[in-house]
Amino acid sequence: MSGGVGESSRMTLDNWLISRLAAEMNALLNRSRIQSILTSNSGMILSCYRRGHTLALHAVLDSNAPLAAVLEHTLRQKETSAGGWADSVAALLRGCTIDAIHAVPNDRVIFIDASSRSSFGVPSRTRIALELQPRKANALVLRRAHDDAWVIVAAAKQFQAPPTQSLALGSEPALAQARSVRVGSPYALPPARISRMDRTQFLAATRDIEPGDRASLSHLLRESDPTCSPVLAREAVFRAEAGADAGVDAGSLGARLLHAWGAVRDDLTEAQTHVQPLYVYRQSQGHEEVVTCHLIPLKSLELPEARGASLNALCLSELARGATPLNAALRPLQKRLTTMLARSRAEVKALEEARSRAADAGGLRLAGEAIYGNLAGIETGAAQFVTPEGTSIPLDPTVSAKANAAAYFKRYKKASSGLPRIEARLRVLRANQAHWEQLEWELERAAALPAADAAPLILEIATSLQRTGVGSPDQRDAARRRKRSAPGESARQGQERDRKITLSDDAIAYVGRSPRDNERLTFSVAGPNDYWFHTRGVPGAHVIVKTNGRPISERQVEEAAALAAGQSRAAASAKAEVDYTQRKNVRRHSAGRPGLVWYDNFQTVLVAPKSVTEK
Structure with missing residues (x-):
């Protein structure tokens, strides 16, 4: 760094x-x-x-x-x-x-x-x-x-x-x-990177530089040795100026500088061989932002020094502050979700119109029966037929009355037989929409989370979007794997990262972090008599409340409902409706989508949303 x-x-x-x-x-x-x-x-x-x-x-x-x-x-x-x-x-x-x-x-x-x-x-x-x-x-x-x-x-x-070119004198060899x-x-x-000067050239170049010109001396040192980074070059210049290397001709600035850099390299090699905690430098004591760190002490910085064991941990904190690949990964996922939801809503609208037409299929059958019962009374080439009850039935004048009756029966059969398929497809689309709307909200939430929390959530969303259809073979296989898993296995896998909130009277609320975590909490952590909360009609987290065997109190209901509302798309609302029931009244959706459930025997409470971090 x-x-x-x-x-x-x-x-x-x-x-x-x-x-x-x-x-x-x-x-x-x-x-x-x-x-x-x-x-x-x-x-x-x-x-x-x-x-x-x-x-x-x-x-x-x-x-x-x-x-x-x-x-x-x-x-x-x-x-x-x-x-x-x-x-x-x-x-x-x-x-x-x-x-x-x-x-x-x-x-x-x-x-x-x-x-x-x-x-x-x-x-x-x-x-x-x-x-x-x-x-x-x-x-x-x-x-x-x-x-x-x-x-x-x-x-x-x-x-x-670029095309190979002959190098002119003084051009970059790189x-x-x-x-x-x-x-x-x-x-x-x-x-x-290659060295641009040898020892003789370096010593000659330093003679033209004023002793106090640290920037020029650092630049020369970096030009002579590609492994010398800016911060290490400044450290070598600092040591040379401080006279830390005794026995070197005091009149030769270049020689002192090369000797100081050799000592810095030796220290670095020793630090690589015998791993020690890093030297970490911040602007001031208690300041979280790291200015730099290295394997050896950097006295040239004149900043508060601390020791940090892990460079990986420092890089993680830096990633949390700055841009990460997560931010770029969010955009295509958001675009894909928006497209999928728009297409699904358009198909739902078209299917609902088709269902409405199918509901009128009985009229087609009655029209066919009326025509068939009055074949003798319908003239050839007639454009319509009026029943004795006064109902007007359009006819195709180019075909016979019998053919018109057959056409009405065919339309009736097609409309009535398609109705179950329309209903089945609508169920699939609505299940998809509920799941995709949940993922859309999770993406919005991930954009504001630290990298450590956002990464697994984005990976989970990307995985979910790769699945095609509801109740597909891979989902049914996943459901079978859930049934075969040992009781409590999922709970043990996630217990270290459970988000627990203490409510009044020592009740514990568990707040889901993602669709899969919602499912784990609801069906692995919660017992049948624990209480389940979810904001009504909008995507949000599942909240499980354990009351240590006691009936849930009104205060606990309000506290847990506020948490559920605060971890939902209704978080910015002044008030939100939250449904709650015992876990035994909640069951997985047949579609197999993580976190998608049915529930009954519930009650609803109106509360002000509350963030998990609020006390």
């Missing part, structure tokens, strides 16, 4: 810190199994499962300060999800085991190596490359070819190298190393 005082508040990682971060990620994700990948142009979220926990690796391809970090959830994400630039390789990654996470030496690139075996035992290797250089950040999925070369199979950013990133082409590392 090489930013310094006065620079951008977003921290950046130099190659020394990238190496430390890769080691911490490896400790968290090694031997985990990849479950899903969610991607956008601004980053990716890789969801993995390891020893009963789901861990999500976030990579943010911010042009100024790309970052990566791993966060942990206690609920296992059983479904798979994909999207964005990695959609075509999601199946390739799913089920792979992460073998190692390591950094490229002296570079800001992290490799995530994964492997799998086919049903015939044939091994295959896949690699995810996170290139975390500012202004050039990228993420790629690579596949091992037969000649042991790595081939690009997906990339967040693809580009073509131009000759330009590379292309295209799916199907071999992978090459980003062009490495």
Whole structure:
């Protein structure tokens, strides 16, 4: 994290810190199994499962300060999800085991190596490359070819190298190393930074710089050694000026500077070999925003110093403050939900009109019977027939009366036989709409949540949107898996992340975090005599109240109902209606959508919504 005082508040990682971060990620994700990948142009979220926990690796391809970090959830994400630039390789990654996470030496690139075996035992290797250089950040999925070369199979950013040109005197040598990133082409590392001067040139250049010009000295040091980041260059200049390195010719500023940088490098190498807590610097004591951190103390900063054990934790807090791939992932999900809801509502309207016409099918049968009973009295070519009761029946003058009667019977049969299908389709669409409206609200809520809470919610929503239809085979299989699972298994998996609120008289309210968490609380955590709350007619969280075996009081009802209203789309309303009943009166919707339920024997209370964080 090489930013310094006065620079951008977003921290950046130099190659020394990238190496430390890769080691911490490896400790968290090694031997985990990849479950899903969610991607956008601004980053990716890789969801993995390891020893009963789901861990999500976030990579943010911010042009100024790309970052990566791993966060942990206690609920296992059983479904798979994909999207964005990695959609075509999601199946390739799913089920792979992460073998190692390591950094490229002296570079800001992290490799995530994964492997799998086919049903015939044939091994295959896949690699995810996170290139975390500012202004050039990228993420790629690579596949091992037969000649042991790595081939690009997906990339967040693809580009073509400029045409090869002859280098003029004084031009940038990095131009000759330009590379292309295209799916199907071999992978090459980003062009490495190179030293632009040797020791003799460096010493000569420092003679023309005033001793107090720290910026120019830092720039020269970085030009001479590509592994020297801005904050480390300033530290070396500070040490050289402070005369910390005795025995060096005091008259040679360049020699003192090179000696100081050598000492800094030795300290960094020692810190990499023997892992110690990081040195963390903030603007002031108690200030949460981190200015920078490193493996060694940075006396040049003159800022309050603290020790932090985990670079991954610091990166997570930085991701929570800034832009994450979640924000970009929200937009396509919101667009898709809006489109699906609009199409569903249009189809419901058309089907309701068709149902109305089908309800009048009895008139078609009566018209056919009237025509058939008066065949002899209907003239050939007549345009209508008036019954003895005075009812006018339109006729097709080009066909006989008998053919007209047959046409009316055919229309009647079609209309009446289609009515059950219309009703069935309407039930499907309404179940879909209820579920999609719930997901739409969950997306709105996720946009305001910290990254650690929003990530599993967005992954769950992306998974739900991949399902097609209601009551599809995969949903029925999921329902069977729920029935086969051991009693209380879901409750044990999520108990560490339960959102509990203490109500009056020591009653406990559990507030759902997502559709799947709503289902878990209602059907795994709640007992049959516990109380279930939900805001009427709008998407919202399930609230379960446990009263320790005592009847629920009016005060507890109001408190729990206020929580349910506060965690719903009615949260901004002055008052909201909330239904409540005992858990034994709540049952899963036959469609199998998570969190979608039927309930009866309920009561309704009108309350003012209350946030979970309010006391």
